[in-house]
Each structure stands twice: as C-alpha cells, then as structure tokens.
Amino acid sequence: MPRVSLGHFPTPLEGLPRLARHLGIARLLVKRDDQTGLAGGGNKTRKLEFLVADALAQGADTLVTAGAAQSNHCRQTAAAAARLGLGCVLVLGGAPPTELPTGNLLLDTLLGAELRWSGPYRRGELLHQVVEELRAVGRRPYLIPYGGSNALGAAGYAHAMPELAEQCGGSGPLAAIDRIVIASSSGATQAGLVVGAHMVAYPGQILGIAIDKDEPPDRPYAEHLATLAEQTAALLGVARTFTPQDFTVTREYVGAGYGVVGELEREAIRLTARLEGLLLDPVYTGRAMGGLIDLIHRRVIGPKETVLFWHTGGMPALFAYAQALV
Ligand SMILES: Cc1ncc(COP(=O)(O)O)c(C=O)c1O
Structure with a gap:
C-alpha cells in the first residue's frame, strides 16, 4: 500500500519495572508510540503515513481535519503537511484563545x-462544509476524518502488530503478553491493532480504555470498531470478518467526560512520571493508565500477568492542563 515515511519505526519497547513492582504485577511493558518522532510524536503518525500517501496520490494541496483545541491528531497532521509542503486547515472545537496559545495549539x-x-463541534461535524469552502476558492483539499479514523488510518495500526511481534522475537514470545492496554477514542488505533493481532495470531486481549463519556451518536462504539476493522481487513487483503464481540472496551474511566482531568488521571500521571521518568498526557494516556492501575488494584488484572501499555503520545497537552495537574 502507498505509504509516506513520516515517523521513526520501530518505536521502542521498554520495561516499566519500578511501576510494575509498585503495583504488584509481574511485568509491565510500554510501547513508545509517543516517540514516533513527528513534531512531538504520537499514535497519529502511523495513521498519517497511509492517509497522506492517499492525499498525494489524489493530487491534494491541503490537508483538512478536525479535533479539540488540544488535539494531538491535528498537531501531527499539521506537521505532516509542513513536511510535505502541503497546506493544512484545522477545524478546532471551541473558540480562539483569549490568552497566548499553549500546548498543541501553540505547536x-x-x-x-x-x-x-467550530464552537461546540470538535468531532469533525463541519469538515465537509470547510472542504466545500476550500474547493470553491480553487484549493484541492483532502479530508482526513476526525482522529484519522478510517480504514487507511487503521491500516497504520494493523502494521504495528507485526512490528511488535518482531521486537518480541516472533509470535511465540508475543503470546507471553497477556493484555495490551490502549486509550481508545475515534477507534482506528484499536481497530487496527485488532486486525494486526489477527495477522500475527496474537492470542491475548487488546483492552481499550474509552476516553469519551458517550457512545458515538449513530451506533455503539464496538459496532463502529467492527466496521472499521472489516474495512481495514478488506483493504489489506486479510481474510477475516470482525464483529463487535471481537472488541473489549471499558467505559468505566471516563470520569466527568472528554478532556476533564480528575484524580484518576492526576495520580496516574504523577506515579508514572515519578517511578519511571515517563510522561503521559492528561486526556488519553493519563486516563488509560489510571484505568490500568485501577484494574490491577481490583485484581481484574492478576498479579502474574504481563501487560503492555501502548503509549499513544499526547505529551504537549500537559502544558495546557497545568492548572489541573499541580
Ligand atoms: C494521545 C492519544 N492517545 C489515544 C488516542 C485515541 O486514538 P483513536 O482516536 O485512534 O482511538 C488519541 C486520539 O486522538 C490520542 O491523541
């Protein structure tokens, strides 16, 4: 499949021994997709390698996407556009800041x-309108959906599983990982990983910690994930059907909603920083790690397990959340 190189792959696979000891679990690993290398890194780099290749193939001159004001996806899309000499239009939820921009917005x-x-709309509701406006003035926009979550984006994550298997030394050693834990929001990360898991015969669980309080408006999230996985498998020539039962997602840790930092995220960010020197983000990975810690405390995840936490990035947003974090 056409792919543009934007990141540093394979991303490192590391241990978190001090955190594992503190939590009372046999082995905790981290896959460092916060180190993908594109303007601060993060999971969207993998998706963008395929999305941007498609944009170039279609002769686009501008990437258009949407997200929250502190969107990591938007920041990485802006970086990809800059790198390839394309324009970039970001449709951001909320209103222009009254003070100096910070975090991802500054970047x-x-x-x-x-x-x-776009005021109350942060999930790409106005994207088609903006694309039409750009076409009307002679530009050639390429629409990247909210979160980069379509089959092309998910293909980036399907490829991440063979990468992980190779780092582990093959499918056999990969099977020693009981669970992979990730933050899940627009879906292509989890859907892609599940397709990739099939490609490398990974038998463990891929557990998505949902970041958004509500299910998507049109259908349950697991159905959305299954559709994405089906489309991705078709694109990659993977002969397998996917159903909502193939996806494990917990919505237990959404707290007060998207982007609202509570004690769960604060504690997880502090603990991981102080025991491992590893920075999480306030919106996604802080919440996912908070969920993982709680599941270990409650023994839903047992002390003998090996767990891989897939770090999906987002660190620049820490600076925009300083008030909620200190
Ligand atoms: C840091 C980070 N982690 C996880 C996610 C969730 O990934 P996905 O939208 O593919 O579910 C995002 C999405 O924006 C993110 O920025």
Missing part, C-alpha cells in the same frame, strides 16, 4: 496550520 500555529473555530 499548530508554529507548524503553520490555518485554524477555523
């Missing part, structure tokens, strides 16, 4: 993205 600005503000 979007430095990366040269054009910003449009």
